[in-house]
Amino acid sequence: AQSVTQPDIHITVSEGASLELRCNYSYGATPYLFWYVQSPGQGLQLLLKYFSGDTLVQGIKGFEAEFKRSQSSFNLRKPSVHWSDAAEYFCAVARGGGGNKLTFGTGTQLKVEL
Amino acid sequence: KAGVTQTPRYLIKTRGQQVTLSCSPISGHRSVSWYQQTPGQGLQFLFEYFSETQRNKGNFPGRFSGRQFSNSRSEMNVSTLELGDSALYLCASSPTGLAGVGETQYFGPGTRLLVL
Numbered sequence: 001a002q003s004v005t006q007p008d009i010h011i012t013v014s015e016g017a018s019l020e021l022r023c024n025y026s027y028g029a030t031p032y033l034f035w036y037v038q039s040p041g042q043g044l045q046l047l048l049k050y051f052s053g054d055t056l057v058q059g060i061k062g063f064e065a066e067f068k069r070s071q072s073s074f075n076l077r078k079p080s081v082h083w084s085d086a087a088e089y090f091c092a093v094a095r096g097g098g099g100n101k102l103t104f105g106t107g108t109q110l111k112v113e114l
Numbered sequence: 115k116a117g118v119t120q121t122p123r124y125l126i127k128t129r130g131q132q133v134t135l136s137c138s139p140i141s142g143h144r145s146v147s148w149y150q151q152t153p154g155q156g157l158q159f160l161f162e163y164f165s166e167t168q169r170n171k172g173n174f175p176g177r178f179s180g181r182q183f184s185n186s187r188s189e190m191n192v193s194t195l196e197l198g199d200s201a202l203y204l205c206a207s208s209p210t211g212l213a214g215v216g217e218t219q220y221f222g223p224g225t226r227l228l229v230l
């Protein structure tokens with residue numbers, strides 16, 4: 001069965017600093033990977049996804065993620081964090097080849113200090 | 115296009131009662147999935163409906179059920195509520211329900227259920 005690990009429960013960064021959120025997955029075949037963001041009281045918004053091709057994926061709001069098969073990782077990065085980026089971030093994996101079940105990590109709560 | 119809508123947004127029930135939550139997907143989307151989000155268990159997949167048929171099911175007891183109508187709207191029902199059912203219930207829609215080939219699921223704002 002697939003699984004996702006987000007090792008950092010909380011991360012605090014200063015506004016303007018760079019950000020990297022870690023995500024490791026466990027899946028036997030080619031994974032389909034997603035990053036979602038959740039603001040308080042809101043649903044989940046897709047930031048970016050990887051399913052084939054270029055291993056560096058660009059998303060919305062200036063985020064990018066790099067798929068590294070050798071490390072089973074799909075880390076999310078942003079060069080300069082804005083105060084409005086404070087939210088909870090979830091990495092998710094879908095079983096390749098079909099199906100719509102997403103398996104989520106436990107999330108990383110991002111706090112941005114002004 | 116209007117996004118995924120969920121009603122009601124907030125709900126308070128007592129143990130033993132049952133509850134029905136509603137989800138209207140994005141127009142044209144035929145797949146609707148339901149997730150439960152709790153502080154302890156995180157986000158967990160409940161089930162998915164496509165063309166009025168349950169296509170996938172997570173590891174939840176039979177008290178959790180759902181259905182989908184011909185217009186793709188979906189409802190989920192929880193019978194005999196327990197305190198542990200208190201959670202944010204999220205609905206997501208996608209055109210054909212193929213996250214496994216990179217299709218995006220679009221989430222609604224959720225229904226927050228409190229069981230007393």
